[in-house]
Amino acid sequence: MIKKLNAADTDFLKQLQELLAWDESDDLDIQQRVLAILADVRATGDAAVLNYTNRFDHRTVTDASELELPKAVLKAAWENLPTEQAHALQTAAERIRAYSEHQKLASWQYEEADGTVLGQKITPLDRVGLYVPGGKAAYPSSVLMNAIPAKVAGVGELIMVVPTPNGETNELVLAAAYIAGVDRAFSIGGAQAVAALAYGTDTIPAVAKIVGPGNIYVATAKKLVFGHVGIDMIAGPSEILVICDGKTNPDWIAMDMFSQAEHDENAQAILISDDGDFLAAVEQSIHKLLPDMERADIIRASLSTRGALIKVDSLDRAAEVANSIAPEHLELSVADPDALCAKIRHAGAIFMGRYTAEALGDYCAGPNHVLPTSSTARFSSPLGVYDFQKRTSLINCSATGADTLGKIASVLARGESLTAHARSAEYRIK
Numbered sequence: 001m002i003k004k005l006n007a008a009d010t011d012f013l014k015q016l017q018e019l020l021a022w023d024e025s026d027d028l029d030i031q032q033r034v035l036a037i038l039a040d041v042r043a044t045g046d047a048a049v050l051n052y053t054n055r056f057d058h059r060t061v062t063d064a065s066e067l068e069l070p071k072a073v074l075k076a077a078w079e080n081l082p083t084e085q086a087h088a089l090q091t092a093a094e095r096i097r098a099y100s101e102h103q104k105l106a107s108w109q110y111e112e113a114d115g116t117v118l119g120q121k122i123t124p125l126d127r128v129g130l131y132v133p134g135g136k137a138a139y140p141s142s143v144l145m146n147a148i149p150a151k152v153a154g155v156g157e158l159i160m161v162v163p164t165p166n167g168e169t170n171e172l173v174l175a176a177a178y179i180a181g182v183d184r185a186f187s188i189g190g191a192q193a194v195a196a197l198a199y200g201t202d203t204i205p206a207v208a209k210i211v212g213p214g215n216i217y218v219a220t221a222k223k224l225v226f227g228h229v230g231i232d233m234i235a236g237p238s239e240i241l242v243i244c245d246g247k248t249n250p251d252w253i254a255m256d257m258f259s260q261a262e263h264d265e266n267a268q269a270i271l272i273s274d275d276g277d278f279l280a281a282v283e284q285s286i287h288k289l290l291p292d293m294e295r296a297d298i299i300r301a302s303l304s305t306r307g308a309l310i311k312v313d314s315l316d317r318a319a320e321v322a323n324s325i326a327p328e329h330l331e332l333s334v335a336d337p338d339a340l341c342a343k344i345r346h347a348g349a350i351f352m353g354r355y356t357a358e359a360l361g362d363y364c365a366g367p368n369h370v371l372p373t374s375s376t377a378r379f380s381s382p383l384g385v386y387d388f389q390k391r392t393s394l395i396n397c398s399a400t401g402a403d404t405l406g407k408i409a410s411v412l413a414r415g416e417s418l419t420a421h422a423r424s425a426e427y428r429i430k
């Protein structure tokens with residue numbers, strides 16, 4: 001059912017690239033539909049949002065003001081949660097907030113000998129939009145992971161949009177929004193929600209950046225409005241890569257692979273080990289545990305099409321393969337995870353040791369679960385407080401500094417034939 005690769009094979013790298021290949025080619029039909037929705041919302045505002053919301057979410061809203069979910073509704077959802085759920089949500093929120101506090105950037109500056117001051121000013125974004133999936137795909141954990149870093153960063157106003165098919169809301173999502181500090185929430189979704197956040201309507205305020213997961217229409221809309229507003233990232237299917245030395249319970253590793261494979265058929269779960277017998281044991285665990293899984297069909301499809309068991313001759317080689325993959329989630333289920341971690345350069349998040357299941361990071365460990373996928377960990381980082389802060393350069397020249405720098409700028413500007421640049425600098429030369 002699951003592919004078996006050997007890093008010693010001469011064509012291993014070719015096999016690996018084929019395994020990792022993910023077709024992200026744009027569906028032109030979807031793109032055209034989204035472009036039409038974006039243009040409609042930009043031109044007619046609330047009227048277009050109402051039209052698409054009623055059509056796609058099977059609702060009968062007649063006034064745009066009905067789209068807003070009052071703060072009292074969010075508060076009531078939180079107060080009416082069962083005790084166990086409330087405790088879990090609160091604990092997760094506290095841990096995410098504590099971790100995020102460590103990420104805050106601070107302004108800085110320094111003075112040169114001639115009195116010139118250089119520095120950097122850190123400013124939070126004024127307003128951010130948070131897209132939250134609705135219906136069957138309701139993820140309160142994503143609300144916490146996106147909203148809390150924004151509020152820690154000092155974002156002035158956080159606007160949440162969440163579709164409510166047939167008018168049905170998810171109480172956990174609303175409760176999460178309340179404790180995470182969401183300022184306003186609207187019951188809209190799809191490309192029309194992204195457009196409303198990007199361009200603004202009479203009812204829904206325009207934002208500076210849009211974050212949060214969504215379906216192909218949402219992802220396409222985010223791509224198309226990027227530049228007018230900022231976005232977090234365009235995420236591909238979920239991924240997990242496990243490196244194991246063969247000493248962890250194979251059932252644990254099989255279930256760790258399931259934890260990402262159950263997201264959807266395109267998710268990817270890979271195990272690398274220097275112990276061939278252990279790879280066989282994990283394969284047996286997969287066959288044993290899979291029939292009892294609620295999402296068995298999805299897991300089976302994921303493992304069959306994109307999963308793999310990879311044999312390597314050493315853990316050093318495993319690290320090399322991991323760096324080639326640059327996975328979203330990387331588990332180091334080995335005796336000395338610190339030593340192996342030192343050899344890892346590319347991963348969204350690293351889960352250290354036998355007891356650190358990736359699922360803990362999805363919900364409550366503290367670090368953000370919004371991570372780079374599809375090998376983009378080679379150049380991207382997890383979502384964090386820094387994604388909601390801007391950096392502005394500060395330059396304050398003294399008279400002496402203006403004289404010194406002006407001479408240098410003049411030479412360089414004239415070398416580029418930009419005479420006005422040169423003369424502007426030369427005016428300040430003593």
